[in-house]
Structure formats: structure tokens, C-alpha cells
Amino acid sequence: MRPEAVVIRGGTVYDGSGAPGVEADVVVRGDRIAAVGPGAGDAVAGARVIDATGRAVAPGFIDIHTHSDVVPFMREPQPFKVLQGVTTEVVGNCGNSAAPLVDDDAVRAHRPMSSTDAAGVSSWPRDLAGYLDAAEAAGPTNHLASLVGHHTLRISANGMDERLRPGALQRMVELADEAFAQGAFGLSTGLLYAPGSYADEAEVEALVAVAARWQRVYTTHMRDEGDGLSGALAEAIGVARRTGARLQISHCKAAGRRNAGRGAELLETMRRARAEGVDVFGDQYPYTTGESFLTALLPASAQAGGRDALRERLADPQTRAQLLAQAERGGAGSGAWHQTTPEGISISMHRDTSLLGRTLAELAAASGRAPFDELARLITADPAAMMVYELMDEGDVRRILADPLIAIGSDNSVPVGNAHQRGWGCFPRVLGEYVRERGLLELGEAVRRMTSLPARIIGLPGRGHLRAGAIADVVVFDPRTVGHRGSPARPWVTPDGIVATLLAGRPVVEDGEFTGERAGRVLRAGMPEPAGSGR
Numbered sequence: 185m186r187p188e189a190v191v192i193r194g195g196t197v198y199d200g201s202g203a204p205g206v207e208a209d210v211v212v213r214g215d216r217i218a219a220v221g222p223g224a225g226d227a228v229a230g231a232r233v234i235d236a237t238g239r240a241v242a243p244g245f246i247d248i249h250t251h252s253d254v255v256p257f258m259r260e261p262q263p264f265k266v267l268q269g270v271t272t273e274v275v276g277n278c279g280n281s282a283a284p285l286v287d288d289d290a291v292r293a294h295r296p297m298s299s300t301d302a303a304g305v306s307s308w309p310r311d312l313a314g315y316l317d318a319a320e321a322a323g324p325t326n327h328l329a330s331l332v333g334h335h336t337l338r339i340s341a342n343g344m345d346e347r348l349r350p351g352a353l354q355r356m357v358e359l360a361d362e363a364f365a366q367g368a369f370g371l372s373t374g375l376l377y378a379p380g381s382y383a384d385e386a387e388v389e390a391l392v393a394v395a396a397r398w399q400r401v402y403t404t405h406m407r408d409e410g411d412g413l414s415g416a417l418a419e420a421i422g423v424a425r426r427t428g429a430r431l432q433i434s435h436c437k438a439a440g441r442r443n444a445g446r447g448a449e450l451l452e453t454m455r456r457a458r459a460e461g462v463d464v465f466g467d468q469y470p471y472t473t474g475e476s477f478l479t480a481l482l483p484a485s486a487q488a489g490g491r492d493a494l495r496e497r498l499a500d501p502q503t504r505a506q507l508l509a510q511a512e513r514g515g516a517g518s519g520a521w522h523q524t525t526p527e528g529i530s531i532s533m534h535r536d537t538s539l540l541g542r543t544l545a546e547l548a549a550a551s552g553r554a555p556f557d558e559l560a561r562l563i564t565a566d567p568a569a570m571m572v573y574e575l576m577d578e579g580d581v582r583r584i585l586a587d588p589l590i591a592i593g594s595d596n597s598v599p600v601g602n603a604h605q606r607g608w609g610c611f612p613r614v615l616g617e618y619v620r621e622r623g624l625l626e627l628g629e630a631v632r633r634m635t636s637l638p639a640r641i642i643g644l645p646g647r648g649h650l651r652a653g654a655i656a657d658v659v660v661f662d663p664r665t666v667g668h669r670g671s672p673a674r675p676w677v678t679p680d681g682i683v684a685t686l687l688a689g690r691p692v693v694e695d696g697e698f699t700g701e702r703a704g705r706v707l708r709a710g711m712p713e714p715a716g717s718g719r
């Protein structure tokens with residue numbers, strides 16, 4: 185039986201506010217913080233004691249940008265986040281939530297942009313409440329909060345058609361309204377990808393207005409993060425200004441080699457918008473590489489009509505040549521091909537597992553095909569295949585990370601294959617590389633970006649601070665050793681320096697090892713915190 189109380193004794197407490205650490209005990213009773221202060225644990229009898237001497241104690245980290253939607257349904261528990269000290273994940277980002285999917289046609293259309301195949305799980309028609317109930321029954325390994333995605337709404341109302349059918353927008357509004365009533369924490373868009381890229385600004389604004397009415401956040405993977413960065417920012421900020429929605433810019437970056445240095449433009453635009461009354465923030469992962477579906481390299485028009493239509497286009501040499509010309513030109517809807525190189529594209533997930541870790545350049549040379557033709561072959565064989573690809577300048581990564589408006593978000597995919605190492609190591613990397621080694625951030629400020637800031641943006645009451653009455657999500661780590669030694673070839677390496685992680689008072693990481701317990705909760709916006717749940 186679990187002890188009545190847990191005392192985390194003698195650590196340096198970083199409370200999530202951004203303040204410097206202070207030596208104090210943290211007392212946990214049940215699922216709440218009972219007390220924080222010097223000697224607070226001395227009078228607690230019969231408690232389980234975690235010795236935090238020489239270590240940091242912080243609120244559990246909140247990963248504001250993830251794609252772990254289907255992870256709870258995987259056969260084995262997946263501790264890749266609690267081993268980083270992450271206690272809550274926000275899923276449903278980039279327009280791509282796991283629900284609502286209204287019928288079997290919507291499930292089939294959604295599958296190529298889902299991680300169900302890679303995770304070895306299935307999908308089925310469901311509303312958001314049905315998804316959240318199923319995730320809760322499966323037993324998440326950490327807490328889960330979901331956004332509702334524009335892609336998913338559009339597929340349910342309009343399939344993969346480019347033009348809206350009569351009544352489709354009204355149906356999307358109704359589905360969004362229902363999802364917010366069922367506990368969605370916000371609306372997300374992925375305007376770089378089909379079918380989100382097919383939407384005009386008026387369509388996006390109609391859905392953001394629903395989020396604003398519910399006082400929920402609007403998070404966006406903008407229409408262009410490279411050459412068209414200025415216009416994409418203007419669109420996102422304009423929609424937020426007109427609707428009154430709180431705005432979160434996803435994975436802030438200046439994409440592509442020719443856009444190096446434009447991180448400063450992004451930050452200045454955000455600050456100017458805040459001065460004008462727009463409540464805008466951003467999130468970032470601290471790497472120069474990104475991860476996405478291989479189809480993200482193609483112009484969005486290639487995916488119109490769904491998977492079979494995509495394969496037909498890629499099989500036709502003339503159409504393929506037209507797509508290549510559009511991809512090389514760049515501009516709205518052109519995809520990410522022009523932002524990277526074949527040498528910088530590495531296969532991270534594919535049905536043919538022999539391809540993992542190999543670059544597009546290597547595969548093209550081995551097959552004798554041109555790189556774009558080899559890309560077409562890979563996508564045809566597996567339309568849900570994924571890549572890790574060179575995308576950003578290190579100077580921009582540091583510039584953006586240093587800004588106080590930026591929360592930390594890993595943007596992870598499912599923890600299989602050669603998925604990006606950010607899934608296993610994003611938070612320890614910030615603490616080790618950018619706090620301890622580079623001195624880019626003070627430790628208290630880095631903790632704020634991982635705790636109270638994302639809690640404020642998403643709307644997670646009772647989380648993000650270490651104080652009496654808060655949910656007892658806690659991480660204990662060693663600032664001298666914390667870090668991640670993962671690489672593209674070995675991304676799954678367990679982080680160093682994470683000593684303990686508590687989920688609502690339950691220790692799920694002890695002495696750096698996962699206990700095996702699925703103790704996560706499924707959170708619902710606007711609804712009371714569930715009591716005594718978890719496994």
C-alpha cells in the first residue's frame with residue numbers, strides 16, 4: 185500500500201515561477217502538494233522519503249506540443265516522457281487530433297496522417313469524448329490533454345477534397361463546438377499540410393472564433409515557416425486579433441537555409457502583437473532538425489482526394505515533374521522540399537524497416553533514381569512514412585529559446601523506429617545543453633518555460649507550480665548531470681540525471697528507473713480534476 189505521505193527532502197526547489205531555487209522540503213499527501221518549505225517534512229510521520237540533497241525539485245514538466253495521441257493504446261507502457269520528468273502531454277497538435285472521426289470514411293482518410301500504423305494500434309469512428317474515454321481506459325503512462333485538430337474536423341466534414349462542399353464549414357463548426365464541450369483544451373491547425381493547407385483564412389477564422397467563445401487556445405503550425413514567414417505570422421496574429429483568441433505559435437523557427445537569421449523577425453513580430461493586445465506565445469524544440477511525414481516534402485495539391493489519388497499522381501512521370509517544379513519554386517502550398525536537401529533527409533519510420541536511418545540521397549544513389557523520384561517511390565510504398573530532416577540554423581534555435589515568450593515542446597511522434605531524439609530527450613537537453621553547458625537560460629527560468637508557462641497557455645489549473653494545494657506532479661533531477669546522449673542513430677537512449685518523477689503523488693520514476701505503472705490521467709478542459717484515478 186502507498187504511504188500516506190511522500191516527503192521530498194533537502195532539495196533546491198524551483199517552484200515554476202522563474203525564481204531562483206530555495207532549499208526546502210516538499211510534502212505530498214494523496215494527489216496534492218501539502219506543504220513546501222524548509223523543514224516542512226520534519227514532522228510528517230510514516231512518510232516515504234525521497235532524498236533530494238544536491239538535486240533540483242520542480243513541478244512536473246508540461247510538454248505543450250506532442251503527437252502522442254495514440255501512445256496510450258500501445259501494448260506496453262511507454263515511459264519516454266516520465267523518464268524526462270514530463271508529467272503532462274498536450275496532444276492533437278498541428279491540426280491532427282485523434283478525434284472526432286465521424287465514420288469509416290473519415291478513419292480511412294485520416295490514416296495516412298496518423299501514427300496508428302507505426303504504433304501498431306487501430307482507429308475507429310469516435311467523437312472526442314469517445315477518444316478520451318478510450319485513452320483513459322487504456323491507461324496513459326503520463327497525463328494527457330487534447331486539442332481538437334482542424335485536419336480532423338475537415339476530414340470528417342469534407343473528406344480530402346480541396347474545395348469545401350456545401351454545408352461543410354457549418355458541420356466543422358458544430359464538431360468543434362461539440363469537442364470543446366467534451367473537454368478539448370483548444371483548436372490546432374497545420375496549415376502547411378493537406379488538408380489544412382486547402383483552407384482559406386475565413387475558414388480558419390470561423391473555427392478559431394468557436395475556440396475563442398469557449399476561451400480556449402488557438403495553436404497553429406503556420407502556413408509557412410520559411411520564405412513566407414512574414415505572411416504566415418500576419419495571418420495567425422490577424423485571426424487571433426479579430427476573434428480575441430489566445431494564440432500559440434507552434435515549434436517556432438525560421439525554416440530553410442536561406443532563412444537563417446529570421447528568428448529575430450519572428451520574435452519581434454510576436455512582441456509587437458502583444459503590445460497591440462494579442463495574447464500570443466510560442467513553443468520550440470531545441471534542435472536544428474525536425475521530423476514530419478515524407479509527404480510534407482510534396483506540394484499539398486499532391487494529396488488532394490486521398491491516398492489512392494496521391495499514388496496515381498506519383499506514378500505519372502509528367503505529374504511528378506510538375507510537382508517537383510512546384511516544390512523547388514517554394515511559396516504557399518509547395519511543401520518543404522526546397523527547405524532541405526536529400527542528404528539532410530533521413531528515414532525515421534517506414535514499413536520497410538531496413539530503410540531506417542538512411543538518407544534520401546543514399547537511397548537514390550543505390551537505386552539509380554533521381555532523389556525526387558526515389559521520394560515518390562518511398563511514399564507510394566508507405567504514405568505514412570516519416571523523416572528526420574535538417575531544417576534550422578543553430579543561431580536561430582538559441583535566439584528563439586532565449587526569449588521569455590517561448591515554452592518548451594518536443595513535437596515528438598510515437599516512440600518507435602528512428603523517431604527524432606527529441607521524443608526521448610528534449611527536456612533534459614534544454615537543462616543540460618542550454619542551461620548548464622551554454623548558460624543560455626538560468627535554471628529557474630528554464631523550469632518556468634517547462635511548467636507554469638505552458639500551464640498558463642493551455643489552461644491547466646493546479647499544475648505548473650510547486651505550492652500547497654497544487655496537483656502533486658513533481659520531478660527531481662540532478663542539474664550537474666541532466667542531459668540526453670541520444671542521437672539520430674540511437675534516439676531512444678534514456679536521459680541522464682532524472683532521479684524521480686511523481687504523477688499526482690505516485691512515484692513512477694524512482695532512482696532513474698520507470699516503475700512500470702500506468703498512473704496517468706486524462707484531463708478535460710473545464711471539468712473538475714478526477715480524484716483517485718490512475719493505475
